[in-house]
Amino acid sequence: xxxxxxxxxxxxxxxxxxxxxxxxxxxxxxxxxxxxxxxxxxxxxxxxxxxxxxxxxxxxxxxxxxxxxxxxxxxxxxxxxxxxxxxxxxxxxxxxxxxxxxxxxxxxxxxxxxxxxxxxxxxxxxxxxxxxxxxxxxxxxxxxxxxxxxxxxxxxxxxxxxxxxxxxxxxxxxxxxxxxxxxxxxxxxxxxxxxxxxxxxxxxxxxxxxxxxxxxxxxxxxxxxxxxxxxxxxxxxxxxxxxxxxxxxxxxxxxxxxxxxxxxxxxxxxxxxxxxxxxxxxxxxxxxxxxxxxxxxxxxxxxxxxxxxxxxxxxxxxxxxxxxxxxxxxxxxxxxxxxx
Ligand code: UT7
Numbered sequence: 001x002x003x004x005x006x007x008x009x010x011x012x013x014x015x016x017x018x019x020x021x022x023x024x025x026x027x028x029x030x031x032x033x034x035x036x037x038x039x040x041x042x043x044x045x046x047x048x049x050x051x052x053x054x055x056x057x058x059x060x061x062x063x064x065x066x067x068x069x070x071x072x073x074x075x076x077x078x079x080x081x082x083x084x085x086x087x088x089x090x091x092x093x094x095x096x097x098x099x100x101x102x103x104x105x106x107x108x109x110x111x112x113x114x115x116x117x118x119x120x121x122x123x124x125x126x127x128x129x130x131x132x133x134x135x136x137x138x139x140x141x142x143x144x145x146x147x148x149x150x151x152x153x154x155x156x157x158x159x160x161x162x163x164x165x166x167x168x169x170x171x172x173x174x175x176x177x178x179x180x181x182x183x184x185x186x187x188x189x190x191x192x193x194x195x196x197x198x199x200x201x202x203x204x205x206x207x208x209x210x211x212x213x214x215x216x217x218x219x220x221x222x223x224x225x226x227x228x229x230x231x232x233x234x235x236x237x238x239x240x241x242x243x244x245x246x247x248x249x250x251x252x253x254x255x256x257x258x259x260x261x262x263x264x265x266x267x268x269x270x271x272x273x274x275x276x277x278x279x280x281x282x283x284x285x286x287x288x289x290x291x292x293x294x295x296x297x298x299x300x301x302x303x304x305x306x307x308x309x310x311x312x313x314x315x316x317x318x319x320x321x322x323x324x325x326x327x328x329x330x331x332x333x334x335x336x337x338x339x340x
Pocket of ligand 1: 028029030033034037038113154155156158231232233235236239268269270273297299327328329
């Protein structure tokens with residue numbers, strides 16, 4: 001039997017820290033509002049000249065180094081971002097080249113904040129066939145360049161930050177695969193879902209190909225259509241409902257009670273969402289990872305950034321039973337169960 005195990009994680013964070021006070025110099029907001037409504041204290045911003053693929057490559061190199069591997073040892077890349085360097089091709093091919101990999105497949109996976117969760121599920125499915133042995137999964141985002149620091153976009157632009165995270169997965173073989181009940185380390189189960197009827201509740205319309213005569217129009221550059229749009233309250237409600245439901249599904253299917261989990265890694269969109277999830281499952285604070293205060297919402301990079309942090313503080317240690325849970329634009333949602 002083949003199954004997947006996470007062998008190492010890595011991250012890349014631009015050094016520049018954007019404080020809430022700095023944002024308040026550009027729009028009518030305040031440190032108090034941002035902290036109270038979202039839990040965010042600061043986030044990172046890349047310098048000019050840095051691309052999303054650069055962050056992705058840096059995070060991947062760190063993960064490879066942790067695993068004692070080189071780019072040439074990989075046989076599949078899965079890359080998730082909503083903020084690629086180019087409209088096409090995606091960043092997967094740039095990662096393949098930047099890491100000096102062989103001519104392996106590099107798949108771009110678009111699922112926004114659920115990208116890394118779906119990437120774990122996709123990697124697991126490929127690896128269980130025995131076809132791919134060493135898989136790199138990356139989530140990388142540069143949000144800062146699509147954020148307009150203005151009053152009209154303030155409900156969106158204070159929430160997001162730049163960063164990247166990566167994981168190296170390695171195929172293991174054995175008589176048994178990991179389950180919630182045995183102690184075998186590896187990926188156990190996944191759940192994914194979408195509701196495309198809500199696509200326009202959180203989206204960036206232009207430039208694009210939704211039917212306008214041109215892909216991009218100079219006159220639109222400062223129009224509402226070229227700003228990311230979010231119906232914050234609706235997104236919030238759906239996030240809480242879907243994240244709780246997908247977690248419930250994963251627990252029930254695997255015969256688990258919430259208390260059986262050693263750690264929960266939720267997508268970091270809003271501290272209030274994480275808290276509602278934590279209370280719903282009656283989990284103590286130390287069992288639910290939260291780093292939104294440092295990085296804001298980093299979309300596809302969030303789960304691996306949480307993994308790096310939780311590994312550093314000792315909560316993510318070999319043998320721990322872990323659930324991830326995500327929700328994002330689409331709407332998309334996901335959950336993964338794994339033994340670290
Ligand atoms: O990762 C993908 C998933 N994303 C999410 O899950 C995000 C979900 N949504 C949220 O996190 C929250 O809805 C927000 C943090 C975006 C907003 O919090 P809220 O408690 O839902 O606030 P609200 O939208 O109801 O706005 C309350 C007030 C409004 O003013 P009025 O109408 O009461 O006068 C807004 O105009 O806060 C105002 N406001 C702001 N004030 C200061 C909106 N943004 C800001 C801001 N600073 N940045």
